[in-house]
Amino acid sequence: MITFEGVTKRYRDGTVAVDDLSLEVPTGAITVFVGPSGCGKTTSLRMINRMIDATSGRIALDGQDVREIDPPTLRRGIGYVIQQAGLFPHRKIVDNVATVPYLLGWNKKKARARAMELLELVGLDAGLANRYPFQLSGGQQQRVGVARALAADPPVLLMDEPFSAVDPVVRASLQDELLRLQSELRKTIVFVTHDIDEAVKLGDTVAVLRVGGRLAQMAGPATLLTEPADDFVRGFLGRDRGIRRLSFISAKEVRLGPAPPDLVTDGDGRPLGWRTGDGLAAYGTFDPETDSLRAALDAALLSPNGVAVAVDEEGRVRGVAGRDAIDDLLAEYAPPVRGAGSAAAEEAPA
């Protein structure tokens, strides 16, 4: 566990970047620091591995004040990933990943073998190992950055806007990959982003910071979306928070009806489309066992008739859900958000 106890950072010019911050980052989970530009996210993160020293207060790693640990030792136990990966341009990918093992004095063969293992772990082809960073796409470079941070198997990983520089599609796949990795590795991860969607997708816990480096709210994503602490948090979550909350509600209870005859299927019972006068129209599917209510609603919106097709894990039709079935659950689980303010309060802050 990482603990911040009344931590303040005042830069030499007098800027108070972080003001009396107290919070706990639990072991083995992802904690996201989110907030508008300049709210002190990066400063807070860098005080953990002492790239920046706090002016006052205390940061402890499993109970030990980080100021009592010399920086090189401290950083050996803390992987660090930054935006645009920060790879060494003149080193091959394999040597980039092996940076920390080399520093730890591993022999070249062992360090490279570890690097190859990590490239595979983050989903990169072994064939990329002998390339240079400029020969990789942005998304591939970010994966290398993650592999490099994991090289010495540190229990803690600090990630500062690691996926901000890649396009939204690549970004989503990097996020999925991180969640997959984390389900295996169970690292203590502190992840900084200004993107609330990324925060609620990745965070087991989300800390919302406001400018001046003060904690506005810290909670699990579902709680944050349901019970924003104040107008600032509500504004930061934005108008879409009602929709985002649906991602945390299972579609299991959506009432299914039998598939009507105008849903055309193949020989195995997989959907092909809705029969129309002159062919087949688009359809949307969801798997009630594994998907969320948001996926069910998306599936309904994709079909011109507003009916979502429920499928099993093999993609075979199990039934259908009309908007009435989905709306019933919406009314039950997602009544208007408590404390929903005026339209003005909904505007995102700068």
Ligand SMILES: Nc1ncnc2c1ncn2[C@@H]1O[C@H](COP(=O)(O)OP(=O)(O)OP(=O)(O)O)[C@@H](O)[C@H]1O
């Ligand atoms: N070396 C420095 N000297 C003076 N002020 C600084 C320094 N580094 C950061 N700041 C200021 O401290 C505040 C917090 O900066 P920080 O980079 O921690 O914020 P952030 O939330 O990570 O922002 P962003 O999302 O824009 O990266 C800002 O007002 C910034 O201008």
